[in-house]
Amino acid sequence: MGTLASLLLLLQSMVAVAQGMPSSFADLAESVSPSVVNITTSTTVEQRTAPGPVVPDGSPFEDFFRDFLDRRSDEGARPRRSAALGSGFVISPDGFIVTNNHVIDGADEIMVEFFSGGELPARLIGRDPNTDIAVLKVESDTPLPFVSFGDSDKARVGDWVLAMGNPLGQGFSVSVGVISARNRALSGSYDDYIQTDAAINRGNSGGPLFNLDGEVVGVNTAILSPNGGSIGIGFSMSSAVVSKVVDQLQEFGETRRGWLGVRIQDVDSDVAEALGLESARGALVTDVPTGPAMEAGVKAGDVILSFDGVEVEDTRALVRQVGETEVGKAVTMNIFRDGKAETLAITLGRRETAEGSGEAEPDVTEPEPSEKEILGVTLMEIDDTLREEMGLPSNAEGLVVLNIDETSEAFEKGLRASDVISEAGQQPVNTIADLEERIADAKDAGRKSLLLLVRRDGEPRYMAVNLP
Incomplete structure (x- = not known):
């Protein structure tokens, strides 16, 4: 009886699994x-003409070739x-x-x-x-058959999906697979790809990825392949992104994305410790050009913890959320500054019209140049001569890295010669004495590391270096 009961349970389990799988995708297709x-x-x-043969002057073939x-x-x-x-x-x-x-x-x-x-x-x-x-x-004389977007945020890894399109110019074709992964990023700021093993080939680009309800949850866009053909790694831009873009293109003929006006980077564990954050989360502001964020009082070194009521996991999540927020909307933003949380109100601008916004140049005071080795890094204070030699902006301030010990912890963290350290401990450093003071302050506060704001080719980035 025990063997029979086990067999019945096994059969029931197999039937349940079979019932969860479609017997055919024909009706959906x-x-x-x-x-x-x-x-x-x-x-x-x-069409360009390739270069022809060179014929020496006086050659009997000169007229023929001409x-x-x-x-x-x-x-x-x-x-x-x-x-x-x-x-x-x-x-x-x-x-x-x-x-x-x-x-x-x-x-x-x-x-x-x-x-x-x-x-x-x-x-x-x-x-x-x-x-x-x-x-x-x-323009059609009769109404056209159409499909609707589904909610890709509800899609789960393992769900069945169906891809349709025109692979390799062969005409209408259907392929079936499952969602292999979610929230893939390839190269764009607004990427949110669904990865699928449903066969996608050249010519499938732009075709729909359907769920079993016949709703579009993705637009087939790219494949990962060493030979140009499908190997079961395809990517579809999620409907959560596509539907918002389509709405704007239909209404305006262009996108209108929200713009915050900050440069940001992810917060790792070292940076979190240097700032006094309990955990590595949020987006660390590295620069604030002229724009909505500057008007709202955002400063370099702030950590954006939440935006418009939504917690910020990392920079990618913040960029997407800001971009999807209505231009001109007034939102609240929670930040972490100087060891405590603050709330700022900000009215978003439009990203597409933000290019070319300038920043007023502050008055520049010239300190006496000085050079010293600190934490395995040889530093020099910036003067006019150094600005000219290194092609730095006329308002550049800070300490230039002249040389760095490749065995030092600073080198391991990514600091390199010609980098400019403009802040330490979220305070400006214009002299060697400034940096030494910041190091002393961090040690007095019991910090194990010091947060540096480093600029390379004009691009700012924070890094935390351990203190001796």
Whole structure:
């Protein structure tokens, strides 16, 4: 009886597992296929003529080659048409279509082929290179089949997904897999990719990734492959990102992202200890150019702990949240400064119009130059001569690293010759004496490390070095 009971339990378990797996994806594929489109683009490319043979003056072949090269030059001057293939999907009955920006980038003509076989020309509504998303529009006499975005934040690793598109120009094709990972970042500030083992190949770009409810949870964008073909590592930009971008492109023809106006870096355990934070979290402000943050009183060395009521895990999370916040919205931001928490109110600007904002140059006082070795680092105070030799801004202040012991802890943390230390312990350092005072203060406070603000090629970064 015991053996029989065990067998029955095993059979029941197998049935339960089988019931959790679709017996077929045919119904799902049939319902969503009419909304998936193939995209063909054509671009005019100027054709260049390769250099021809060199014929010595007076050669009997000179006239022959001159006539030949003239004819080839005339032929080569004619522009040619270049075609490209991709995928997309319809998101409204009146003909709005989503695809990848790289599918249509630089195209003179865009043609959309539907599952039924019909074709329509498309015009570009807007595009966002940062997330590689573009929105097209076709004009149809009849309402078009369309699909809706799902909530990618609810998707779980192991969920079934279905990818559709036009792989390698072969026409409509379906592949099935699972979500392999979530929240992947490739190269962009706003990346939030779903990784899947559903086969994605060239030509699938811009196509939809469906959940089992027929909702789009991602836009197939990239693959990781040593040979250009699918090896089961594909990436789809999550619908949580895409849907917001699409809404803005439909409404404005462009993106309108919130802008805080700070440079930031992640907080590691050493930096957290140097600042007196209980744990390594938040985003550490390294620089505050002219902008919303400066107007709100944000300072370099502040740690942003929460933004608009949401805790900040790291810099990537903050960049995404700020970018997704409405331009002009007034928000509260909790920061950690000088050992205690503070709350600031800030009104966001627009990132797309923030380029070129300047910063007023402060008055500069010239200290007497001095040089000394501290913590295995040979430092020199900045003067006009050093500014000119190193190509530093006229308002540059701090201590220049002349040399560094490669066995020192500072070298291990990433400090290099020609770096400029402008702050120590979140206080400006313009002289050797300033730095020595900061070291003494940190030791008196029981700190095991000292936080330095280091600038390299104008880019600021904090690093914590252990004190002897």
